[in-house]
Amino acid sequence: MQNFVMHNPTKIIFGRDTIQQIGSEAAALGKKALLVYGKSSIKNNGIYEQTTSALKNEGIEIIEHAGVKSNPVISHVREGIRLAKTQKVDLIIAVGGGSVIDSAKAISAGATVDHDVWLFFKGKKSIKSKLPLACVLTLAAAGSEMNGGMVVTNEDTLEKFGIGNKLLHPEVSILDPTATFTVPADYTAFGAIDAIAHILEFYFTASDPETPVQDRIMEGLIINIMDSCERVLMQPEDYNARADLMWCATLALNGLTAAGLGRVGFPMHMIEHSLSAIYDVPHGAGLSIVMPGWMTHESTKNPQKFAQFGRRIFNIRKENEVEIAREGIKRLKEWFEKVAAPTSLSAIGVPKEDIDRIAENAMGLAKIWRLQEYNTDRVKDILQLCR
């Protein structure tokens, strides 16, 4: 096990009928809030009404900043920062999924400085302060509700960059599984796939090969994400299944799984971010395309770990480690197909001629994320396996 520091100060309030607690939680943090959200979904399912009523009951003034889109963009973050500054808000409230929370994080940090917020993402400036942030989560996927990471796309440069900073932990996040009842089947599956990808990035890229307890926790999470996702797709209002999926997605990226692994990378996310940035494909859908190809490419280097994955997730019992590894990847890809996620570039209409361009774009992130072992040729090889 490698040395680590774990310090996760985010308060999680989890369960049914918890959304109204946003009022008292927010009141402890500020008086005038920028309310960041997406489009109409939270108005249709009543969460907007629940949240704003709770805030008004506590006398909190609300400045609205709606319109965050999936794969959130820096121009909209900049608008939010302008609004936060001119309106002198002292608190940011995010109501939505990872895109909304990440936008809110960027606004909360950007509102406290004079320079452009994108400099944080480029690594030219570091985050030293932020406005307090409270979240109401509406999608089980990104894990942003309990960590210090954020991902935003610069639509001018087609860069989708992610960074982490301990200050970016939300002060409080409310996770009510019923808030995800209305998430459609495709985005439910994409969210589950995103959470699985977070775990597998750590699982397969850990610099320390001996992390037995972390492995067991990660395997337990994956088994439960797959199982709860299937149950939700059959019955969208199955509370326990929605709750399992939501909590697993949070635990997948809150620091627990990574603690002790040493250096980890996000190569699958790196390649996927290129797909999202260029084609605006949903993040989870991009991941279900990239993951089987990346795993196939990498499994030859470390068949033991991929065989452990096959044995413990899918109960594959064979003699040969390489065969178990291959079968495990095949079974994961079949599971993506079962939940109706795309598993090839061609399935989303990306021609093989685009592979060079996707690889070049991905390499822009390789530097920021310190994935030194990746070069354009290696990414192209992986993408060839995703066709």
Added chain:
Amino acid sequence: MQNFVMHNPTKIIFGRDTIQQIGSEAAALGKKALLVYGKSSIKNNGIYEQTTSALKNEGIEIIEHAGVKSNPVISHVREGIRLAKTQKVDLIIAVGGGSVIDSAKAISAGATVDHDVWLFFKGKKSIKSKLPLACVLTLAAAGSEMNGGMVVTNEDTLEKFGIGNKLLHPEVSILDPTATFTVPADYTAFGAIDAIAHILEFYFTASDPETPVQDRIMEGLIINIMDSCERVLMQPEDYNARADLMWCATLALNGLTAAGLGRVGFPMHMIEHSLSAIYDVPHGAGLSIVMPGWMTHESTKNPQKFAQFGRRIFNIRKENEVEIAREGIKRLKEWFEKVAAPTSLSAIGVPKEDIDRIAENAMGLAKIWRLQEYNTDRVKDILQLCR
């Protein structure tokens, strides 16, 4: 899954060569520290020297309060509180295992009030403030380094009581696995057993029967505690094994495993606390006596969960659930014997005539811990199975 709040603000610094960080961490919390520790062991293994040097390098004044014993007693806590008050310390530092940390927690809370500290344990007063607390952990067992619980014995009344309060989370805990290299075999095993007991209390008493992801996490922890304990007993300076055991023991009781389970009880601890209070038996040794008997008694009510334990921990493959449950308990008891822990009252010289007295004493805690479903007869029946 049941509703829960998770908020664990303790900062964990984990790994080799981390103890000297107590200096800078403590300096951020105060200037004059009460240093709470046990007997000579931290002087023999160099941890006392490492800790005090680091504190002095930061200019922190140290007031010593040594002599905490296993099953820590309230009289010694009261002395610590007097010392903290007269010396006007602004920080408590614990260097030791659960007994030391729990004593330090009681001192940190007691030093801020005028009334006797035992009133907290009796539920007559609630904790509303405490001095900041930094810990250097030297034993993988109790989990107190990352939670808000504490257990202390009143030696006048023979009451061993435990309580929890969110303020009791240490501000920072340093976990260096090498600090446990010199823990002797018996206390290493007792620590592992304590951690397993914490998990199994939750696993078998959860009021919600459907907690699949928590179950997987708890099972993964138990498998790794048993495995790493065995490796440590073979090779006491196996760093990775000591690290696994240490981290598993922390995760076993830091809120992760309990989140979503609903109401949980500590009936095995309740009965064991009576053994510790009357006979001063090491806590882990008391638990290895009580657990198989309690599990045998309770398994008839819920054979499915006990069968899941047998299947997933020991890979027992049989048709009949009751048989798997029984076999799982037998295998756990055999494992306790393998690590040389006692598994019967007679093994520690407690005659069967004492069972009534032990049960009566245990019932004192049943009220405090709200274990309404337990009465003296039920505890006696369980203790009969522990003979």
